[in-house]
Amino acid sequence: MKAIRFEQYGPPDVLALVDIDEPHAGPGQVRIEVRAAGVNGLDWKIRAGHMRQMFDVRLPSGTGSDASGVVDQVGDGVSDVEAGDAVFGIGSGVVAE
Secondary structure, three states: OEEEEEOOOOOHHHEEEEEOOOOOOOOOOEEEEEEEEEOOHHHHHHHHOOOOOOOOOOOOEEOOOEEEEEEEEEOOOOOOOOOOOEEEEEOOOOOEO
C-alpha cells in the first residue's frame, strides 16, 4: 500500500510517497480506510523535528493524525464500532491508503 512518510526531520521536501506493508488492527484497535486526512500544526512540527523532546518518533515515520473514513478491520476487544462504520478521530500515520 502507499503512504506518505519521512526518513529524516526537515521541511516538506523530506516527505515521500512510498510502499509500506499493510497494517492490521491489533487488540483494542481499528483500522480504517482513510477517506480524508488533515494536516494540523502538530503534524508539521513533528516532521520538522521541533517536537523531538516530547514525541519519540522512530524514523522512517508516517505522517498525519487527523482522519475520517470507514472501519475495515476491528481488533480483539473492540465492541463499540464494527466494519462499515463511518468514523473520524486521531490515528497514527493516517496519510496513507
